[in-house]
Amino acid sequence: MIDPFGRTISYLRVSVTDRCDFRCVYCMAEHMTFLPKAEVLSLEELDRLCSAFIGLGVRKLRLTGGEPLVRKNVMELFRALGRHLKSGALEELTVTTNGSQLGKHADELASLGVKRVNVSIDTLDPKKFTEITRWGKLDTVLDGVRAAKEAGLKVKINTVALKGVNDGEVDSLVEWAGREGHDLTFIEVMPMGDIGGENRLDQYLPISLLRANMARRWTLEETSERTGGPARYVRLKETGQRVGFITPLTHNFCESCNRVRVTCTGMLYMCLGQEDSADLRAPLRASESDAPLIAAIEEAIGRKPKGHDFMIDRRHQGPAVGRHMSVTGG
Numbered sequence: 001m002i003d004p005f006g007r008t009i010s011y012l013r014v015s016v017t018d019r020c021d022f023r024c025v026y027c028m029a030e031h032m033t034f035l036p037k038a039e040v041l042s043l044e045e046l047d048r049l050c051s052a053f054i055g056l057g058v059r060k061l062r063l064t065g066g067e068p069l070v071r072k073n074v075m076e077l078f079r080a081l082g083r084h085l086k087s088g089a090l091e092e093l094t095v096t097t098n099g100s101q102l103g104k105h106a107d108e109l110a111s112l113g114v115k116r117v118n119v120s121i122d123t124l125d126p127k128k129f130t131e132i133t134r135w136g137k138l139d140t141v142l143d144g145v146r147a148a149k150e151a152g153l154k155v156k157i158n159t160v161a162l163k164g165v166n167d168g169e170v171d172s173l174v175e176w177a178g179r180e181g182h183d184l185t186f187i188e189v190m191p192m193g194d195i196g197g198e199n200r201l202d203q204y205l206p207i208s209l210l211r212a213n214m215a216r217r218w219t220l221e222e223t224s225e226r227t228g229g230p231a232r233y234v235r236l237k238e239t240g241q242r243v244g245f246i247t248p249l250t251h252n253f254c255e256s257c258n259r260v261r262v263t264c265t266g267m268l269y270m271c272l273g274q275e276d277s278a279d280l281r282a283p284l285r286a287s288e289s290d291a292p293l294i295a296a297i298e299e300a301i302g303r304k305p306k307g308h309d310f311m312i313d314r315r316h317q318g319p320a321v322g323r324h325m326s327v328t329g330g
């Protein structure tokens with residue numbers, strides 16, 4: 001699949017549920033209305049959809065959400081998709097999780113061919129953790145991360161930079177990740193979805209500031225390392241550790257975008273930060289043949305936009321796109 005700007009689309013992220021057992025303050029409002037079951041693709045439909053994309057050249061597949069590991073019987077989907085790893089059609093199957101269920105599933109994920117997991121942790125302070133996630137327990141998540149490591153999974157920690165919340169913890173997060181052997185990436189908060197009374201400008205901490213603070217303690221060496229994603233990496237001279245930065249607001253990373261996203265209702269979004277989408281559920285449900293589905297995917301890739309235009313300032317405090325990150329999957 002090649003888009004109008006010549007970018008090869010080889011990476012698919014699929015949100016397998018809009019539900020989550022956390023309510024992170026920058027992600028969701030406390031009281032969310034979730035989708036009725038009939039609207040959400042079944043595990044069999046998700047398998048068919050992912051397999052169609054793999055047939056069209058997707059080499060990396062990430063399951064996300066909502067919280068993917070709270071979806072009932074989700075391991076059946078991992079098991080089914082594992083066949084594409086065995087056949088070599090798929091290079092990598094990964095998951096982005098809040099870690100709350102990792103303790104239960106880490107061994108099985110590893111046995112099914114998953115090699116890496118992304119775990120979202122914004123603070124190592126248990127009290128703050130519960131404040132940010134509203135419903136989460138840091139201990140459970142850290143147990144999950146330990147289980148993943150013991151199962152042989154490579155763990156990457158994703159930390160959303162939050163002004164006045166975790167800006168004082170950058171060094172301790174870096175030290176902890178370094179000690180445990182986890183990669184660490186800091187992410188700027190993106191203006192997605194209505195989050196109730198919270199104000200984006202209050203949350204927004206430019207990564208440039210966070211980096212400047214890090215540079216007081218560590219020597220940051222620029223690297224040209226790229227993993228095909230939006231992160232830019234530095235190496236800490238003192239420890240050799242790699243730290244990533246994802247800066248959708250201060251630096252636009254769209255020129256090398258190789259990915260598209262599908263929601264749990266089968267809406268294909270060609271860009272995280274734009275509203276244009278294509279309904280894949282209708283062709284999926286209309287026919288046992290994959291031909292209409294494949295035609296819909298190919299037509300939509302032909303409409304992939306050049307990039308997003310996220311912005312947060314005094315005049316732009318509302319969401320750039322109406323849907324929450326939990327809908328399209330982070």
Ligand code: SAM
Nearest residue numbers: 027065066067096097098120189190325326330
């Ligand atoms: N539940 C899983 C998790 O916690 O990783 C997967 C879904 S979650 C939506 C994926 C990632 O998106 C998390 O790292 C979360 O912190 C991040 N995220 C959610 N809303 C965001 C926002 N408005 N800006 C930046 N990152 C956001």
